[in-house]
Amino acid sequence: MLGTRMDAAVLAQTDWDLVVIGGGITGAGVLLEAMRQPQARGKKVLLLEQKDFAWGTSSRSSKMVHGGIRYMAQGDFRLVRESLHERERLLREIPDLVQRQAYLFVVRGRQFPNRWAMAPIMWLYDAFAGIRDHQWFSKARLSQCVPQLSTAQLKGAMRYTDALVDDARLVLRVLHEAVLEGGQVCNYVQVNHLSVHHTGGFDLSVYDALNQTETTIHAKKVVNATGALADALSGTEKKVRPLRGSHLLMAHHRLPIESSLTILHPRDKRPVFVYPWMGMTCVGTTDLDHTGDLRQEADCAVEEVDYLLELMQREFPSAHITQADIVSSFAGVRPIIASGKGLNPSQERRSHSVWTHHGVVTVSGGKLTTFRVIAHDVLRTLGWIDENKQRALRDTHERLFRHDVVFPNDLGNPKKAIEFNPTFLQTLEWIVQHEMVVHLDDVLLRRTRLGNTQRNGGQEYLPKIRTVCQKYLAWDDARWQLEQARYLEMIQTHYSLPKTHT
Template sequence: MSDASTPALLGQRPALQTLSTNSAPWDAIVIGGGITGAGILLECARRGLKVLLVEQKDYSWGTSSRSSKMVHGGLRYIAQGEVALTRHALQERERLLTELPDLVVRMPYIFPIRQGRFPGRLPMTIVLKLYDALAGIRDHRWMSRGELLQAYPDLYAEGLRGAMRYTDALTDDCRLVMRVLQEAVLEGAKARNYTEVMGIQPSATGSTLTLRDTDTGAVIELQAKQVFNATGSWADRLSGAPAVVRPQRGTHLFVSKLRLPMRDCLTIKHPTDGRPVFIFPWKGQTCIGTTDLDHKGGLNQEPHCTQAEIDYLLTVVNSEMPSIRLTRQDILSTMAGVRPIISSGKGNDPSKERRDHLVWQAHGVTSVSGGKLTTFRQIALDALKTASVIGKTRHRHALMSRKKRCFNHTVISPHGLNSPVEGMAQGAALKDQIEWILRNEMVEHLDDLMLRRLRAGVLLADAGESLLNEIEPLCQLHLGWDSARWKVECLRYRHVIAQSYRLG
């Protein structure tokens, strides 16, 4: 597919010195290239601000490539009484389904109901009526026991009464971040990955930021009138205020769809703690997740899961579908992410902490953390209001208006929710996809391409090793990598995969 008609997208990484604006300050600098930073970048650019986003690693390297990929209101949040959070999220879900139909797709969710277990059919029906009403749709129904067992014959049949079927949506979180960044760039914003903010000092014009190119070590100082600290789990480091973030790790397992075939997202209550765990089809394989634990590890290393987390997730499958007998050997890959949770300070059970976001200000820095992938637009608008970039009325109007689109530009790219699992079968399509990414998505390292842009590292049994021969000449052509660079990149990629995405 051609992208000749598409105006300048992210493209290649600009030289560090080009970020200097000859003593004129940036209107705003956004720190953090996850979904929150991307959303703020877009909303600033749309209002005509001269705005730059910097990310210390790769775009979406933090939590925003490691979520459960659900664009949803969150049924459990409504059950916890968080109606406003759920309503906003559902409105955003509907908006994204309409505006990005290639990237955000409606997905049936199935919640089996068992004799004597809470919740039963009646409470689930009441909750789903409200859930659908908040979204402005009616898309739930009862599935009989026979219909359920026909669709999922491996389900443990004893005590099974049937299931509630409803719909939510799935996406590829990394691709969603890239799409928001591309939209922002088309609105005039700039962005640079592998650029860390080392410090922020108040200055006459607002703030002076010290930035470091994490690949070369080069340092530069930039002036900005506004600073948005959208660094998620890292937010306390730059906020200049007392700590509020409680980092919590969630892990997913990927298994072959041949071993655990799924057409819908099955929601199972874990037999030991009653937490809902999802088993769902994702880009040609099956994903199981998630866990929810305090994360004690360093934030700058790739998070990885523990044996206890793997056992926890295998248990949920094997207790609900005992004949499947899923084992460690069936696991293609694991993916752990660290959720930025705004701490209640009460030391609650990690699953019980609230999931909404917080915006706060100190020393001229507007910080934002927490929330959801789904609500990135609302989070961005709240941050802009707190920083007085928009007033209360414009904020309310932008939030409520169903007419205003989030995505006004067309980005002609050959992917959406395409997967290398299917792409392997259509070699030419996958090559087109890779070339488009290399030209337009600021790939700096092989793991950017393999783990985030393509997802080959998590979806393919060999982590995409069999594709590397084909990819090397493309990186040479589009990124100018010689064979020495290629070898370094392959070593780096294999190290990341072995350390954090594969069982030892």
């Protein structure tokens, strides 16, 4: 349904009205909202992604469609209100992918915020969402729900709700919708350079990683939605401060929680989440300046493993969680618009920014949850909508997802464990036929989460996966060997514990 992948050389034969660069949630959202506008009628709109769709931050988030309690504390009420509106919309429209989830904000000793400080915060949080869904859990009730939680100085927890998602699947769902609206998408095409064309519009020098060729694509308008890499194409001074956040995953039975827990880390009092996701228990995140090459996958560092394990061991002493319980890790890089004030990472605001230079519209920052709102800001800057239309779009009750795209077998359900069985193989057959799969890691790390939720990336299942891939993707034995080696190397290097921890 994403259509057949076309080589960049073929795409270069079209004079595009708009090219969106970046296939994360921001680019996908811009493409979809652009296709929805009357201006899109008869126009040719293309999204280009240098690697796979959702390869960047949008497959490595904490998987929460949420307002963000801590942004309330930072006074970022606008971001929280927008996020909660969007959360409720996504819960209504795609309940198969975005699911309401109970959260427990654990309160200990003289911790701030305590029960009394949280009460008005939660009242406002619910009011923004138009629901009333929070209540105080006493220590006894909390211990009943989470018996492994340490009772040292435990006062209780504020229970509230937010939502969980498979972030990569959300991106794919938005892309499916955009393609059904007439947009075109292509993965593994990197935009290396943008220049203003003498007849107007832009020349995009692109590299097609599949056939290793360079070509030039022409577009009348360009949106640079490349997340943490936005500075490379914006043409302006550096604005993005890349901040890394990592997560560890362990089998759910090692810490069988049903609610997501928000816990202040004993070391620095940062809120860290411990939550159930796809049959695993997940802990994260960290918040550090990322100095690595942004074109490569980020890795979880030794100190991040230590930091997260320290929390698990202090908070759940009876569970005896050790490194040996960690099934996998993942790290993502937040595209944060730098305040330039030298703030510590967690104090930097999470809101997005849109700016223009020589006609190139760049967008970066923001959240997964607010992709629709971000897209409207981009379209306004692009001149495709005006202020009135933007206000109308913000408040509209019209559906964002209008096409009947049903992923098979609960694919992307954040509350369903991934099991390797005949149904999984059936799902795989659907994926390789409909979702522009290029590499094995596209299938196992983003179209499904087998690679994240099984030890060694599910290496033991590869022989059966090979049969499906070879049948539908026409991979010969040599190609399979290359794909398998590439995938296992990726799992070892970027999704396992850092070397000194194994």
